[in-house]
Amino acid sequence: xxxxxxxxxxxxxxxxxxxxxxxxxxxxxxxxxxxxxxxxxxxxxxxxxxxxxxxxxxxxxxxxxxxxxxxxxxxxxxxxxxxxxxxxxxxxxxxxxxxxxxxxxxxxxxxxxxxxxxxxxxxxxxxxxxxxxxx
Amino acid sequence: xxxxxxxxxxxxxxxxxxxxxxxxxxxxxxxxxxxxxxxxxxxxxxxxxxxxxxxxxxxxxxxxxxxxxxxxxxxxxxxxxxxxxxxxxxxxxxxxxxxxxxxxxxxxxxxxxxxxxxxxxxxxxxxxxxxxxxxxxxxxxxxxxxxxxxxxxxxxxxxxxxxxxxxxxxxxxxxxxxxxxxxxxxxxxxxxxxxxxxxxxxxxxxxxxxxxxxxxxxxxxxxxxxxxxxxxxxxxxxxxxxxxxxxxxxxxxxxxxxxxxxxxxxxxxxxxxxxxxxxxxxxxxxxxxxxxxxxxxxxxxxxxxxxxxxxxxxxxxxxxxxxxxxxxxxxxxxxxxxxxxxxxxxxxxxxxxxxxxxxxxxxxxxxxxxxxxxxxxxxxx
Numbered sequence: 001x002x003x004x005x006x007x008x009x010x011x012x013x014x015x016x017x018x019x020x021x022x023x024x025x026x027x028x029x030x031x032x033x034x035x036x037x038x039x040x041x042x043x044x045x046x047x048x049x050x051x052x053x054x055x056x057x058x059x060x061x062x063x064x065x066x067x068x069x070x071x072x073x074x075x076x077x078x079x080x081x082x083x084x085x086x087x088x089x090x091x092x093x094x095x096x097x098x099x100x101x102x103x104x105x106x107x108x109x110x111x112x113x114x115x116x117x118x119x120x121x122x123x124x125x126x127x128x129x130x131x132x133x134x135x
Numbered sequence: 136x137x138x139x140x141x142x143x144x145x146x147x148x149x150x151x152x153x154x155x156x157x158x159x160x161x162x163x164x165x166x167x168x169x170x171x172x173x174x175x176x177x178x179x180x181x182x183x184x185x186x187x188x189x190x191x192x193x194x195x196x197x198x199x200x201x202x203x204x205x206x207x208x209x210x211x212x213x214x215x216x217x218x219x220x221x222x223x224x225x226x227x228x229x230x231x232x233x234x235x236x237x238x239x240x241x242x243x244x245x246x247x248x249x250x251x252x253x254x255x256x257x258x259x260x261x262x263x264x265x266x267x268x269x270x271x272x273x274x275x276x277x278x279x280x281x282x283x284x285x286x287x288x289x290x291x292x293x294x295x296x297x298x299x300x301x302x303x304x305x306x307x308x309x310x311x312x313x314x315x316x317x318x319x320x321x322x323x324x325x326x327x328x329x330x331x332x333x334x335x336x337x338x339x340x341x342x343x344x345x346x347x348x349x350x351x352x353x354x355x356x357x358x359x360x361x362x363x364x365x366x367x368x369x370x371x372x373x374x375x376x377x378x379x380x381x382x383x384x385x386x387x388x389x390x391x392x393x394x395x396x397x398x399x400x401x402x403x404x405x406x407x408x409x410x411x412x413x414x415x416x417x418x419x420x421x422x423x424x425x426x427x428x429x430x431x432x433x434x435x436x437x438x439x440x441x442x443x444x445x446x447x448x449x450x451x452x453x454x455x456x457x458x459x460x461x462x463x464x465x466x467x468x469x470x471x472x473x474x475x476x477x478x479x480x481x482x483x484x485x486x487x488x489x490x491x492x493x494x495x496x497x498x499x500x501x502x503x504x505x506x507x508x509x510x511x512x513x514x515x516x
Contacts, residue, residue: 023488023507030505035357055500058492 012083150228234293
């Protein structure tokens with residue numbers, strides 16, 4: 001088994017095929033989309049492949065250490081930030097192909113007009129623990 | 136196997152051990168061990184006297200642990216040497232546990248965890264699941280909390296307001312796992328109300344009961360939020376409402392108003408309306424005036440603005456928002472709502488979409504997105 005992170009971006013990914021802001025959908029289309037996402041996670045729990053999933057607020061702040069005894073420096077949020085993570089799902093699957101297959105299904109979530117969004121999701125493998133047998 | 140009974144007995148048994156001279160942290164550990172054993176043994180061999188059984192087993196666990204830990208030999212000697220305080224102390228022991236677990240030296244998260252374990256009798260695993268953190272993390276949080284309060288004298292009464300804040304947090308903030316945190320908060324507040332005669336304890340209990348009564352109507356079958364005005368009021372639990380109103384009236388009759396009583400009064404007025412249109416918004420505004428006077432809280436002012444919008448029209452509602460920080464949670468959503476009521480769907484749609492982006496939870500985000508979508512669809516005609 002291998003773990004993969006499926007990343008959804010607010011910004012920074014190539015444009016989706018069906019790229020209409022959610023507020024411009026009909027309320028029914030919003031509902032259908034929410035339902036699809038819930039069903040997807042529930043189905044992966046059913047197959048034993050779901051690990052975790054969270055949505056993130058779009059607003060974030062950069063923070064860094066500013067030396068002994070000083071409060072950390074903060075900056076942002078930046079309206080122009082190029083890459084903005086919207087949320088993630090961690091899956092634990094047998095193969096890389098399975099991870100791609102699931103990301104493809106997630107990307108097919110319905111959007112405006114009830115048609116698939118075809119949004120770009122990022123699939124990134126977790127680094128693993130070192131194997132016991134190395135030779 | 137009566138898990139509810141087991142959990143009710145938890146604080147009593149901890150108190151017995153403490154009265155016999157065990158430190159709070161060690162007593163609490165021993166009782167957790169005894170609870171685990173009870174869950175294993177009771178189904179096949181139920182005891183005649185559950186409390187007596189728990190006390191005996193927990194005391195044995197305590198002695199075992201004290202003996203096993205040789206580095207604590209000194210403390211053990213001290214425990215055995217200490218005179219055993221008699222019963223009939225000024226303040227009830229269970230009450231002392233509430234104060235200890237909500238001690239002001241604890242962070243809110245620690246106080247919540249410790250209260251749920253020592254007073255509520257939940258296991259560390261159940262609490263961890265309820266707050267979506269790993270069990271090891273929750274175990275550490277609880278043991279650190281116990282160390283923090285280890286020097287607190289058990290017999291000194293605390294400030295009931297700190298306990299109420301913890302119970303309010305349990306009721307209001309948590310995820311829904313196997314444990315029903317709202318139900319648990321009600322149980323603990325009921326138990327507290329039986330221990331102490333205090334109008335704000337009653338106020339908080341009433342507030343919880345009145346909000347809990349609406350729970351079946353608050354979410355749709357697909358998990359979506361249903362706003363108060365659109366809720367199917369037939370789904371409201373009339374038995375809980377009746378109890379909440381009764382508890383609240385008894386509290387208000389004492390004429391010592393506090394923030395929980397005022398909030399409960401607002402909830403009672405909503406519960407009293409058979410339809411959203413029948414809501415007595417004028418009275419609700421008056422209660423929010425009291426709440427603002429008592430707490431000066433921006434959240435109370437924000438809620439007051441909504442009520443003013445209903446009582447005196449949306450323009451007055453918008454005027455009531457003046458002076459509030461727009462970064463306040465739900466400020467944008469309230470502004471959007473008032474603009475829609477004032478007949479400005481363009482501004483409302485824009486603000487709903489903006490509010491969705493800063494929504495603190497997924498159901499709220501989805502709800503606000505749907506509101507924006509609804510208005511935009513109308514505007515497209």
